[in-house]
Structures are given as C-alpha cells and as structure tokens.
Ligand SMILES: CC(C)(COP(=O)(O)OP(=O)(O)OC[C@H]1O[C@@H](n2cnc3c(N)ncnc32)[C@H](O)[C@@H]1O)[C@@H](O)C(=O)NCCC(=O)NCCS
C-alpha cells in the first residue's frame with residue numbers, strides 16, 4: 001500500500017504545477033479537477049445526472065463548463081447543486097485510483113480537501129501557498145475566470161491561513177525550482193519515515 005499524500009491549496013496557488021513535480025519524481029498522481037473533466041466529458045458518469053438537473057448545460061453529450069459558469073454567475077446557489085451531483089462521483093474515481101496505486105508515495109490533488117473533510121483519508125497533507133496578490137494575478141492571467149467568479153470561488157474555500165495551519169507540509173510556490181526542491185525534500189522525509197516506521 002502506498003503512503004497517501006493529499007495535496008491542496010486555494011484556487012491558483014499552484015496545485016497542478018506541484019502535482020506534476022510529484023509525478024516527475026515517480027509518484028502515482030490523481031487530481032480532482034481532471035476527474036471532473038473526465039466525468040463531464042464524452043461517456044462521463046456526470047453527463048446523465050447533470051443533464052437531468054441542468055438540461056441547458058449539456059450539449060452533444062458533454063457538460064459545458066462555460067454554460068455552468070454563466071449559470072453560477074446568475075445564481076450562485078447552483079454550485080451547491082452541482083457539487084451534490086459531482087462530488088460522490090469524484091470520490092468513487094479517487095477510491096479506484098487509491099486502490100490501484102503502486103508507487104511508494106501516491107498523491108491526490110483535491111482543491112476542497114479540508115472543506116469536504118477528506119483529511120482522514122490521507123497519511124499527510126501538503127498545502128501549496130503563495131501571497132494573495134500573486135494568487136489573484138495568476139488566476140486572472142489564465143483568463144478563464146472573471147474577477148467575480150474568482151471572488152465567489154475564493155469565498156467558498158477555507159482561507160489560505162487556515163489551510164497552512166492544518167497542513168503537515170506547506171509548499172511555498174514562489175519559483176518552480178524552489179517547488180521542485182521542496183517536493184524532493186518532502187518525499188525524502190516521507191521515505192525516511194517509512195523506513196524507520
Ligand atoms: C465551477 C466550474 C464550472 C468552473 O470550471 P473551470 O473549468 O473554469 O475551472 P476548474 O474546474 O478547472 O476549477 C478551477 C478551480 O476552481 C476551484 N473550484 C472549482 N469548483 C469549486 C467549488 N465547487 N468550490 C470551491 N472551489 C471550486 C478549485 O480551486 C479549482 O481548482 C467547475 O469547477 C465545476 O463544475 N465545479 C463543480 C465541481 C467541483 O466542486 N469541483 C471541485 C473539485 S471536486
């Protein structure tokens with residue numbers, strides 16, 4: 001069985017970028033946003049239930065994130081309904097990954113790890129973090145969210161300080177080489193701990 005490391009952090013803090021570095025270091029990795037993409041895509045398990053709940057958001061057999069974002073902008077309470085449909089399906093996808101993971105350390109990137117109370121699944125949790133100005137400028141530079149959407153998502157998330165306080169490890173996502181260094185250090189620590197356990 002793999003040592004299970006949870007990876008989280010607020011929107012735009014650098015989860016996906018950091019997860020890639022864990023993968024490059026030999027870890028089996030899984031991420032919730034990609035699972036949502038698969039579930040919304042052709043043949044995805046979320047397509048039928050989403051079509052039943054939000055017919056206008058499903059076209060040509062796929063869930064349109066653009067339409068969802070417009071709908072959420074008009075009525076923010078819709079996000080909660082989407083979550084009720086999507087989160088159990090994401091949890092099942094994650095369970096299968098964990099069951100099949102083969103590397104000594106396996107990493108799951110979950111944006112809402114603390115908000116949804118998933119801490120207990122993991123042996124340790126790493127939080128990616130940077131200052132709020134960098135965070136916002138990264139999200140805005142991506143051009144996929146308006147400022148209002150960013151603020152709405154941010155409000156739904158446990159503040160960065162709370163995440164840092166609960167973390168086993170905090171990864172400062174200042175520069176890419178520095179993140180790589182911290183990833184190597186964490187893996188070394190985990191592996192040492194396993195050997196001495
Ligand atoms: C709102 C949607 C349409 C936005 O799509 P978009 O392609 O622009 O963004 P993407 O999915 O890549 O998410 C970007 C980031 O937003 C944050 N985020 C997304 N959904 C949520 C949510 N329900 N609550 C808080 N933060 C969220 C996360 O930090 C995530 O990494 C989409 O995220 C969605 O359908 N969310 C509901 C499913 C969900 O809760 N996903 C979160 C992981 S399980």
Ligand SMILES: Nc1ncnc2c1ncn2[C@@H]1O[C@H](COP(=O)(O)OP(=O)(O)OP(=O)(O)O)[C@@H](O)[C@H]1O
Nearest residue numbers: 010011012013014015016017138173174175176179
């Ligand atoms: N350590 C870093 N140094 C410099 N830029 C970074 C670093 N980490 C991430 N970035 C940049 O910040 C942006 C957001 O990073 P990333 O997509 O990894 O964040 P995320 O937390 O997965 O975002 P989301 O919550 O929206 O899914 C990207 O454009 C990425 O290139």
